[in-house]
Amino acid sequence: MTTLIRKIVVANRGEIACRIIRTAHEQGFFTVALYSDADANALHVRQADEAVRIGAADAASSYLNIDSIIRAAKLTNADAVHPGYGFLSENADFANACEAANLIFIGPSASAIELMGSKRLSKLAMIKAGVPCVPGYQGAEQSNATLLQKANEIGFPIMVKASAGGGGKGMRLVHDAADLASQITMARSEALNAFGSDELILERALISPRHIEIQVFADNKGNTIYLGERDCSIQRRHQKVIEEAPSPFIDTELRKRMGDAAVNAAKACGYRGAGTVEFLVDEDRQFYFLEMNTRLQVEHPVTEMVTGIDLVAWQLSVACGEPLPLSQNDITITGHAIEARLYAEDPREDFMPQTGNVHCWREADNTRTDHGIYTNQKVSTHYDPMLAKVIVWAENRNTAARKLSRALYQTQLLGVNTNKHFLQNILTSTAFLSSEVTTDFISKYADTDEMRGASSPSFALLAIATILFSTQHEIRAEKWENTTPLDYPIKLLCDGETTLLTVTHQSGQFVVRCKQTKQQATIYLVSQTPNTAVIGFDNRRHLISYAIKQNSLFIDDGSGHFHIEQVTHQPTQPLLGDDPQQCTDICAVMDGVIVALMLENGADVKAGDTVAIMEAMKMEHPLKAKTSGLVSLSTLRAGDQVKSKQVIATILPNKEPSDA
CATH class of the missing domain: 2.40.50.100 (RNA polymerase II/Efflux pump adaptor protein, barrel-sandwich hybrid domain)
Structure with missing residues (x-):
């Protein structure tokens, strides 16, 4: 029976809200965006047909406020709600609230969400369904004495995990029995604060496994299929950084075994819609159930690119009561796709999340970029720091890695530090290109200053900054018309370090000297736009991306993103508090x-x-x-x-x- 859906509330924000709205419009649906006070001018609000304010900037008052979202759906006469990922997407109470309000929840049933949302209960269900699981303890008896006893029976190293958790919260790797009691206490506290439950499970730790997940899809007609795998092994603090499909580690036979196990997992909970079954795979190609995500995954685009299937379109079709358009035998995997997550964080400062204003945003050519960014947007502290996903497809893995590295180079976000250069360094590393990709990849191969990027600007970059300030501010063109070249002083501040320079215009070129180091560079300006400049020096030309706001310069020369201030007329003493x-x-x-x-x-x-x-x-x-x-x-x-x-x-x- 076909269900009539005309208008959909997108109960999310940022790039995933924009991505859902795009397909919904292509499929002929009307959309309603929801926004907090911090998102009043957000891109997803601009793209939807209607928008409703649902609360203050903090997520608890807005995107996690079930009553406000249901009221917005009723106010706009919507028929369905798409939760996206994160926020309320895996909240059984929200799915029940939608059903009670006669709204179609575009996702699985509340019972499936509740079952798979508990690591303890889902693991028991998977064992019953014959899905391979890591040996461990998932019993209801939760006393510390029981957990200590079971851990000794399982053996070390061991993983302590929050049953209701995700994203690395409430998770501890314990190598020594002497540390277990304190780690259990900390895991309980963290789990209770994050998820409202201090229930834990124990699992034998797999050292250097691969994190590989299977995309499943089910309709209301009893059909369940899998759409290949994604390799999500490159992680930092249990958060995915780079994902790819297919996995370079998985062969046809293992793909089928894992796919069949994932389908069995979905059937065991009466699943409907898009879901992902996550596994850990050891070096002997033995795989073990990790968890099931009852929603669309952040990394779903790589599956779309190798299968040619729009997963959001399938979600909407299933919600309308339609059968899956393809059978298992119709699914083919073609080529290779890789996705990189662009985070507002600074790898040079231990990946500290970043805030600020986006002064320039430019997407790469011929590349899929899922984002919710616009120039002059404010990146706030209220939400997750992921800003965009850059995704490429190619006929093989090495070509895809090369294309993605170039796409990241072309992607420009000025004003807020990101992990862009860190991602580029991973993609061009020997370890990545040789498929040495396990969950400890970053700690093994990328935990170095070189991989994180330059921590301070080079003299060449400071010289370029001098020229850009000179052509924008107080050193105007007429000043260069003196017959006798004059040295103009300029003082730059970056990361608390002050550099004293002089600039001289001479025969169409700029000569920049550093007073402290006595370094000198001769530079000429080939061309310039408000956000790019072609600079010539050392018989080479360089494309520089930049944005100037008064005396602040945000610049990316390919080695990193830097904020440089022109402080020529400020006092010479150190400015306490800048760092x-x-x-x-x-x-x-x-x-x-x-x-x-x-x-x-x-x-x-x-x-x-x-x-x-x-x-x-x-x-x-x-x-x-x-x-x-x-x-x-x-x-x-x-x-x-x-x-x-x-x-x-x-x-x-x-x-x-x-x-x-």
Whole structure:
């Protein structure tokens, strides 16, 4: 029986909301966007046919507010709700609320969501269905004594996991039995805070496995199929970074065995719609059930590119009561696709999440880029730092890696630091190209300063910055018309370091000198637009991307993204506070919330001690003292909102003992 759907509420934001809206429009559906106060001008709001405000900027008041979303659907006379991924996409209460409001939930049943949302219950169901599982303990008896006993029976190393969790929260790898009790306590606390449940499971740890998932699809007619695999082994802190399809490790026979197991998993919970069954695969090609994601995955585009199937279109078709358009025998895998996730984070600063304004956004040519970005957008602390996904297809894996590396080079996001150059370095590394891809790839091959990118600008880049400032600001063209070349001073500030330079215009070229290092460069400007410049020096030409906002320059020369300030007319003394971790003040690293103050006012502190913990972008960040002394706390308390660079505490020098 066909179900009439005319209008769909997209209960999400960012790139996935834009991606759903695009296919929905192509299929003839009308769409309703939802937005928080922080997203009033967001791209998904502009693209939908209608939009409804659902609450304040924080997710709890908006995108996690079930009542507000149901009211918005009723207000707009919508017929269905698409949850996307994250937020309420795997919330059984939300699926039930949609059903109670006579809205079609574009996803599986609430019972399937509830079953597969519990690692403990889902693993019991998988064992019953004959799906291979990692040996472990998933019993209802949850006392510490029981867990300690079961861990010793399973053997070490062992994984402690939050039953209700995901994204690495409530997860601990324990190598030594002596550490287990404390790790269980911490995992319980983290799981309770993150998911409202401190239930745990134990699993034998697989060392250096591959993380491989199978895309499944089921309709309401009893048909369930799989659409090949995705290799998601490159992860950092259990968060996926690069995904590809097919896996370079999987052969035809193993693909079929894993696909059949995934179909059995879906059938065991009466599944409907798009789902993903995740497995760990060891070096002997034995695979073990990890979990099932009852939603569309972030990395679904690589499956679309190698199968030619629009998975969102299939979701909408199944929600309308249609059968799957293809059978298992119709599914073919062609070529190779790779996806890279572009995060607002700085690998050079231990991947610290970043905020700020996007001053320039440019997509790569001939590349699929799923995003929700626009120039002048503000990247806030309220949501996940993932901004975009860059995806390519090619006939083979090496070509796909090469194409994606170039696509990332062409992708320009100026104003906010991202992991773009880190991704490029991974894709061009020998380890990646030789398929040495396991879950410890980053710790093995990419945990180096070279892979993270240049931490400070080179003299050549500072010289280029000097020219760009000179052509934009106070050194105007008429000043260069003097018959006698003059040296004009310019002072630049980047990451707390001040550089004194001079620039001279001479015979159509600029000569830049550094007063501190005595370095010199002769540069000429070939061409220039508001956001790009072709620069010539050392008999070479370089394309530079940049954005200038008053005395701030955001620049990417291919080695990294840098924020350089022109401070020629500012005082010459060091500007305390520009780098909060290098001065006596301990400051907020970005907008966020104080979670805890670890020391009392007046307490002794040593360099490296954690003084406070703040939360921003779904992550906790310790604020540490860089010098020893006495803590002088501000008036802030746990739970207070803070702004970037706001002073949390000051480290005062210890008083010298007086002479008797």
